Amino acid sequence: MSSPLALYQAKLARDEINSDELQxxxxxxxxxxxxxTNKKDNSWFFKxxxxxxxxxxxxxxxxxxxxxxDLFVQSLDKKIVRRQHFHAFMLWLHQRLHQIKKQxxxxxxxxxxxxxxxxxxxxxxxxxxxxxxxxxxATILYSLEKNGIxxxxxxxxxxxNLYEGGLQRKKFMPAIAWMQENMQILHLDGNQDYRTGxxxxxxxxxxxxxxxxxxxxxxxxxxSHQSHGQIIxxxxxxxxxxxxxxxxxxxxxxxxxxxxxxxxxxxxSDFLQLGQQYKSIFVSIKxxxxxxxxxxxxxxxxxxxxxxxxxxPLYVLSPVQFNEIYLGQELSFEMQRTIxxxxxxxxxxxx
Numbered sequence: 001m002s003s004p005l006a007l008y009q010a011k012l013a014r015d016e017i018n019s020d021e022l023q024x025x026x027x028x029x030x031x032x033x034x035x036x037t038n039k040k041d042n043s044w045f046f047k048x049x050x051x052x053x054x055x056x057x058x059x060x061x062x063x064x065x066x067x068x069x070d071l072f073v074q075s076l077d078k079k080i081v082r083r084q085h086f087h088a089f090m091l092w093l094h095q096r097l098h099q100i101k102k103q104x105x106x107x108x109x110x111x112x113x114x115x116x117x118x119x120x121x122x123x124x125x126x127x128x129x130x131x132x133x134x135x136x137x138a139t140i141l142y143s144l145e146k147n148g149i150x151x152x153x154x155x156x157x158x159x160x161n162l163y164e165g166g167l168q169r170k171k172f173m174p175a176i177a178w179m180q181e182n183m184q185i186l187h188l189d190g191n192q193d194y195r196t197g198x199x200x201x202x203x204x205x206x207x208x209x210x211x212x213x214x215x216x217x218x219x220x221x222x223x224s225h226q227s228h229g230q231i232i233x234x235x236x237x238x239x240x241x242x243x244x245x246x247x248x249x250x251x252x253x254x255x256x257x258x259x260x261x262x263x264x265x266x267x268x269s270d271f272l273q274l275g276q277q278y279k280s281i282f283v284s285i286k287x288x289x290x291x292x293x294x295x296x297x298x299x300x301x302x303x304x305x306x307x308x309x310x311x312x313p314l315y316v317l318s319p320v321q322f323n324e325i326y327l328g329q330e331l332s333f334e335m336q337r338t339i340x341x342x343x344x345x346x347x348x349x350x351x
Contacts, residue, residue: 004030004072023064026188029055030072037076037119037150050119050148054183056126058155061340063188065154066124072152073122082114083122085309086153087268087302090133093140094269107136111143119150125305126153127334128163128172129298130267135168138175145182156337159185206346209318219282219317226280227253237277239270247284255282262289262299271306281307285318291328298331301338308341 002010008027011017033053057065073083084092093110100106114121121144128134144151155162159179163172179185206222208215227250236243237254247255254274261271261283274281289296307314318325322342326335 001077002075003034004068004075007071007075008068020064022188023068026057026065026068026186027071029184029186030068030075033120033150033152034072034075037080050115052145052148052182053150054179055152056155056159056179056183056185057153057188058158058185059188061156061337062344065188068188069122069124069152069154076120080119081122082118082120084124085305086123086126087306088272088309089121089123090130091269091272093136094132107139108143108146111140111147111149115147115149119148120152121149122152124154124309126155126162127157128166129302131167134163134166134172134175137172138178141175141178141182145178151183153183156333158187159183206314207316207318207322207342209316209321211317211319215317219284219315222315223248223253223255223282227251239273242270244270247282249278252279253282254278254280255284258283258285261303262296266299266303268302268306271303272310275306275310275312278312280313280315282315283317285316285325288318288320288324289326289328291326293326294328294330297326297328297335300326301331301334304338304341304345308345314342314345 005027008017008024012019033055036051036053057069059065070083073081093107096110097106100109103109128137141151157164159176162176163169166172205215205218208219230250230252232248232250234246234248236245237249238244244256245260247257249255254277289300304314306312316322323339
């Protein structure tokens with residue numbers, strides 16, 4: 001089994017990636033975690049207590065944080081590691097909490113059971129927005145440490161800035177303190193955005209703008225091509241026990257008005273279920289997001305996060321390009337990540 005460093009060096013040798021000293025620093029940290037995770041238990045009679053380790057990697061969009069974490073995951077026995085988007089993990093946890101009733105310390109019960117299955121938990125895009133998640137996070141982190149599950153996270157923000165401006169943030173501070181004390185915090189920054197650079201080499205039109213007859217035709221042809229031979233319906237669908245209006249849908253593709261997905265109350269759980277049911281998502285946008293419409297912008301960001309992580313192609317017909325869809329200042333940092341992801345999602349080979 002190749003280590004993270006060996007996998008990284010092999011890609012360098014094949015000219016698949018460029019040499020990057022800041023990335024190499026992160027790879028070295030993954031290499032040490034790989035060694036620690038694979039240490040054999042020398043005791044034949046007593047089982048040693050599993051040691052906890054943690055890595056928190058943050059930095060600018062497109063710097064390779066997810067790529068390096070995935071190399072680490074690839075280096076491990078898949079039986080001992082779980083790799084999820086943060087949204088997906090929290091959805092899984094909430095589902096388990098819902099199943100456990102009238103039990104003390106339900107999070108401890110869930111994490112202790114998880115520890116029987118894995119040694120390492122890798123969470124991509126660690127970014128806390130939801131107050132419920134924020135209030136639970138410290139307890140989750142304590143339980144991971146108690147049960148010896150090593151935690152690896154990627155994020156665009158320094159842990160001290162997590163949940164900044166959120167409701168009751170004081171109650172979230174123990175989680176930040178825990179991360180600072182228990183995780184090796186690595187800053188992977190720099191000017192190079194590898195997503196943007198690669199996208200220019202090989203792209204096809206998935207985000208079509210402006211709304212012209214030609215672009216409308218391309219958009220409709222893409223839906224027809226992917227739905228070839230399937231029955232087209234126009235009835236609503238049910239997601240999380242709520243009806244969603246659709247423009248049209250087939251067995252594999254679904255076409256929404258932007259208002260339905262992002263201007264009405266939606267969350268990551270809704271988008272994750274869509275990704276599980278359909279192979280491609282089509283969206284028609286009539287107007288850009290207003291600069292002061294924080295809620296719609298947040299839902300759009302979450303939608304892209306989920307589709308990107310689950311590799312669900314997104315086709316959009318819009319009056320503006322994706323780097324102009326929202327120009328408000330309040331979520332400008334998060335939108336940088338979204339733009340970078342949408343850039344990569346235009347590549348032919350992405351989906």
